[in-house]
Amino acid sequence: MxxxxxxxxxxxxxxxxxxxxxxxxxxxxxxxxxxxxxxxxxxxxxxxxxxQSPHTLFITCADSRVVPEMITQTQPGELFVCRNIGNIVPGYGEMLGGVSAVVEFAVAVLRVRHVVICGHSDCGAMKGLLNPESTKDLPTVEAWLRNAQAARSAVFARKIEGPEAIGAVIEENVRLQLVHLRTHPAVAAALANEAIQLHGWVYDIGEGTVSVLDAESDRFLPLADAIRRESRG
Incomplete structure (x- = not known):
């Protein structure tokens, strides 16, 4: 890319x-x-x-500091971009709407070859997920973040607290949304036909780099390691 x-x-x-x-x-x-x-x-x-014939569906946060085309150095026409608070993909049937329609169109009609779910550092949505009190006056945000609740539960179950919790929940949310993505019929069909690959990223705003989820280890690897693995593969 x-x-x-x-x-x-x-x-x-x-x-x-x-x-x-x-x-x-x-x-x-x-x-x-x-x-x-x-x-x-x-x-x-x-x-x-x-x-258009984009090769990648890029699902990321609406945060103004995240610019997919700049991060990936891609031209217009290469990325089909879907942005929302928390880079969330509701499970199929849970909340049919804009994100589900984007996924279906990108995979079934545009036939993208890759889907990237990209979280990012200092994510306000993930901070809200960890601190529900902060969203009590934002009913729509609160309802939307229920689609990421399992990420919060996973982090708390591992007893991760303090400053480390935000980084952990950002990563866990990317894992969770990839699970949700697989429930969408168009994605499931494309995966069965080996016509698509799913990827999880976390973009570090302050460092200007990305860590990449490794499917085998289920851990986020530094960018250089991910590039080496892909080059060998």
Whole structure:
């Protein structure tokens, strides 16, 4: 999942776009894209205007610090992205809605070859999961986080507390959502046909790297180790 040529997101970030939190700032950002970034990648967008064929469904958190295309250095058209609080995939039939529809469409229609569930450090949703009092006035968030409750239970069962608990629940939640993902009929069928691979990642915002869940050991490996294993495989 490497970019071919200059990466659009990176180019956009390098421009003199004002870091303005007003609507004008957003509009000027679009203007900058249209004038300076788009012309350099017009051929790519001309092809994408006719359709898409992404290789990966990337399910991650809605957190503003997580930018899938930047992290993976991919071009537009490579990732089919689904974002929500806590990078959650409800089990099939539990809560049919946006995430279930995205999974079904990506796997059954777009026929993506990979699905990545990517958690991240300092995740507010996972902090809320560990401290239910913090979400008592957020009924929708509270209900949504029930889809991750088993991750909290697993961490508490291992008697992990204090600062280590947040890292543990972030990892456990990725494992749990991969379990949920397998309950979706389109995914189950693709797995049976060996047409898809599922992956669990945790992105470290402060370090700018990813740890990767190893299926054999059920442990998260450093990026370099994961690359070596994939290269050998």
């Amino acid at each position: 490497h970019s071919h040529g200059a990466h659009v997101e990176g180019e956009a970030m390098s421009q003199e776009t004002p870091s303005d939190d007003s609507l004008v700032g957003l509009l000027k950002g679009v203007e900058d894209f249209s004038r300076n970034v788009f012309p350099e990648t017009q051929q790519l967008f001309s092809e994408l205007a006719e359709g």
